[in-house]
Amino acid sequence: MKDYILAIDQxxxxxxxxxxxxxxxxxxxxxxxxxxxxxxxxxxxxxxxEIWDTTVKTCLDAMDKANLTAEQLAxxxxxxxxxxxxxxxxxxxxxxxxxxxxxxxRTVDQCEAIRNNQQESIIIEKTGLLADxxxxxxxxxxxxxxxxxxxxxxxxxxxxFGTVDTFLLWRLTGGKSHMTDATNASRTSLFNITSQxxxxxxxxxxxxxxAVLPExxxxxxxxxxxxxxxxxxxxxxxxxxxxxxxxxxxxxxxQEGMAKSTYGTGCFLILNxxxxxxxxxxxLLTTVAYRLNGVTNYAIEGSxxxxxxxxxxxxxxxxxxNNAAETEALAKITGAKNAVYLVPAFTGLGAPFWDPHARGAxxxxxxxxxxxxxxxxxxxxxxxxxKDLVRAMRNDGANYKTLRVxxxxxxxxxxxxxxxxxxxxxxxxxKVTETTALGxxxxxxxxxxxxxxxxxxxxxxxxxxxxEPAMAAETREKLYSGWLDSVERVRKSRA
Numbered sequence: 001m002k003d004y005i006l007a008i009d010q011x012x013x014x015x016x017x018x019x020x021x022x023x024x025x026x027x028x029x030x031x032x033x034x035x036x037x038x039x040x041x042x043x044x045x046x047x048x049x050e051i052w053d054t055t056v057k058t059c060l061d062a063m064d065k066a067n068l069t070a071e072q073l074a075x076x077x078x079x080x081x082x083x084x085x086x087x088x089x090x091x092x093x094x095x096x097x098x099x100x101x102x103x104x105x106r107t108v109d110q111c112e113a114i115r116n117n118q119q120e121s122i123i124i125e126k127t128g129l130l131a132d133x134x135x136x137x138x139x140x141x142x143x144x145x146x147x148x149x150x151x152x153x154x155x156x157x158x159x160x161f162g163t164v165d166t167f168l169l170w171r172l173t174g175g176k177s178h179m180t181d182a183t184n185a186s187r188t189s190l191f192n193i194t195s196q197x198x199x200x201x202x203x204x205x206x207x208x209x210x211a212v213l214p215e216x217x218x219x220x221x222x223x224x225x226x227x228x229x230x231x232x233x234x235x236x237x238x239x240x241x242x243x244x245x246x247x248x249x250x251x252x253x254x255q256e257g258m259a260k261s262t263y264g265t266g267c268f269l270i271l272n273x274x275x276x277x278x279x280x281x282x283x284l285l286t287t288v289a290y291r292l293n294g295v296t297n298y299a300i301e302g303s304x305x306x307x308x309x310x311x312x313x314x315x316x317x318x319x320x321x322n323n324a325a326e327t328e329a330l331a332k333i334t335g336a337k338n339a340v341y342l343v344p345a346f347t348g349l350g351a352p353f354w355d356p357h358a359r360g361a362x363x364x365x366x367x368x369x370x371x372x373x374x375x376x377x378x379x380x381x382x383x384x385x386x387k388d389l390v391r392a393m394r395n396d397g398a399n400y401k402t403l404r405v406x407x408x409x410x411x412x413x414x415x416x417x418x419x420x421x422x423x424x425x426x427x428x429x430x431k432v433t434e435t436t437a438l439g440x441x442x443x444x445x446x447x448x449x450x451x452x453x454x455x456x457x458x459x460x461x462x463x464x465x466x467x468e469p470a471m472a473a474e475t476r477e478k479l480y481s482g483w484l485d486s487v488e489r490v491r492k493s494r495a
Contacts, residue, residue: 002074004066005444006235007437008055010080010164011243012101012265013312015054017062018434020441022450024460026434028068030061037098042105042347042356045098048086051164052171056230063231070233074448076172076226077239077440079246080164081265082187085139087150087212088167090160093175096147099164100139103266103305103347107138108356119205126192126199128277128286132354134303136163137189137206144208154209161212163187165240169223172237177224178214182291183245185216193288194277196296219245219290220447239443243436244268245290248299250435250442251404252461254454259400262436263409266350267307267382269389270299271398282392283352292446292454300398302351302389306344306360307382308409313346314378320371324408327375331414334376336421337475340364341384341486342377352392355491363486382409383419384483390423402426402466406435413467421471422480431464 004027009016013036018029032054037045063069083102088095100106111131114120120131129135140161144151153159162170166180185191185198190208192199198213217223223237241249244262248270251260256274261267272289278300279286289299311327314320321327341363348356362374393399403425410416410429420427432438445451 002072002448004068004072004074005441006059006063006073006076007441007444008059008076008078008168009243009434009437010051010055010078010168012081012103015051015058016437017055017058018437018441019062019066019068020438022445024432024438024441026432028062028066030058030065032058040106044101044103044347046084046101048088048095048099048167051099052168055168059231070231070235073235074450075236075238075444077444078165078168078237079241079243079436079440080168080184082163082184082242082244083134083136084164085136085143085161086164086167087140087143087159087161088170090158093170096150096159097143100143102134104139105133105347105356107133107142110138110141114205122201122205123189126194126202127186127189128193129187129189130283130285130354133356134350135187135189137202137208140208140212141206154212157211159212160214162214165242166214169237169240172226172230173224174227177237179217179223180214181217181219181221181240182288182296183219183242184240186288187242191216193286193298196291218292218294220292220443222447238447239440241290241440241443244270244301245288245299246439247406247436248272248289248439250432250437250439251406251430252458253404254458257400260404260406260435261386263307263382263405263407265307265309267304267386269302269386269393271393271400273298273300273398278396278398280392280396282395283354284389284392284396285351300393300396302392304382304385304389305347305350307385308407309346310342310344310378310381311409313344314375320375327379328412328414330372331376331379333372334370336418336471337479338373338376338380339482340369340373340377341483342374342381343486343490344378344381345490349487349491351389353487353491358490361486361490361493363489364482379412379415380418383415383422384480386419387422387480400425402428404428404430406430406433416467420467420469422476424469424476426469427467428463429465429467431462
């Protein structure tokens with residue numbers, strides 16, 4: 001019996017594989033971190049071969065832990081760090097340059113030139129995105145312009161572009177499938193989210209040859225088959241979604257107005273707006289939530305570049321902690337009324353500021369500032385940034401009564417309570433917090449016939465704990481005012 005699904009969760013700092021059963025419960029998992037490269041200030045790269053290697057190893061390890069063979073898998077799902085860009089040789093499958101990561105800011109000048117040419121309004125109208133280095137289009141162009149002969153080879157059809165899902169799919173299928181799904185396509189700045197196709201005008205603006213682009217399919221579809229030499233038998237790939245949209249699905253936010261926030265390397269707050277596009281006037285993104293059976297659901301999204309990565313920096317960069325698990329106890333020592341602010345603008349500021357030039361800072365230091373105070377400030381920065389997004393969403397007319405959270409950081413009770421206090425809304429933490437992988441497993445289940453509807457999937461969602469706001473309004477406003485002042489100081493300091 002094919003009673004299991006293999007979910008590949010290829011993230012920014014690690015590759016994971018999780019085996020799920022028909023109830024959406026994790027049976028086994030495996031995770032491997034991989035190398036982060038920072039060649040220049042604001043540049044972030046990954047080695048695509050290391051991404052592939054860690055992906056295959058974690059898949060095999062998870063299957064081994066679950067004592068499963070490929071014949072027992074109903075299908076494979078892929079969820080991935082979005083916007084990260086890979087270009088490879090169609091003949092050999094070898095990348096022509098490192099993966100340029102979504103956090104990378106090297107194309108700031110190109111984006112500024114697009115804005116100066118009055119072309120950003122076209123991009124916003126067609127894609128729901130801004131002219132920002134975050135998205136894939138300028139990264140593709142940079143690779144094609146900076147690798148010798150690449151642009152000519154791309155125009156000749158010799159090269160292929162893909163976000164990480166597409167690269168993994170190509171490798172899994174032995175080069176037979178060059179495809180992506182609508183959620184990942186919607187993050188490239190080349191995909192018209194209204195017509196649901198690659199857009200010729202956008203390709204001209206970004207100078208990207210159409211020949212490099214993959215076929216775009218629904219999130220639940222037949223994407224081809226993983227070759228038998230990988231796992232022992234052919235396995236169909238039935239689901240693909242960018243990590244944040246996959247988390248929206250995993251959190252069962254299928255109704256208009258439902259929202260989730262994921263706390264991984266970055267933080268991403270997405271609110272389902274149904275089948276209507278909501279155009280933000282507060283520099284949030286309009287994006288594809290999911291596309292099933294040819295029907296597109298949209299969402300409004302706020303993206304924070306640094307969340308869990310701030311804690312990783314506290315651990316690896318300045319070595320204030322040995323592991324993330326220590327942070328909760330340190331925060332309890334300091335308490336919520338912390339006068340220290342950490343603005344983690346290591347690669348600029350995301351929504352709603354979109355300031356690629358901003359750089360990080362720690363404010364409010366005194367002689368008696370402790371390690372606990374700085375670590376707590378790192379945790380609080382994630383919650384303050386979420387409040388920035390919530391304010392922008394509310395100003396756009398998008399509102400919600402509760403927030404569902406997931407990701408590695410939400411195992412920390414102190415963080416989730418402070419988040420509830422800062423937002424002044426209940427925050428629900430699900431029983432299964434690895435909702436990114438779970439979401440793509442649900443997509444596979446839909447395609448495999450396990451589930452007949454989104455309503456059936458929604459019934460599987462369960463709340464592990466609800467956190468209610470308990471902070472006095474005066475305290476909340478004072479703390480948040482200090483955060484806004486710190487952000488303003490950071491932005492002014494580069495002038």
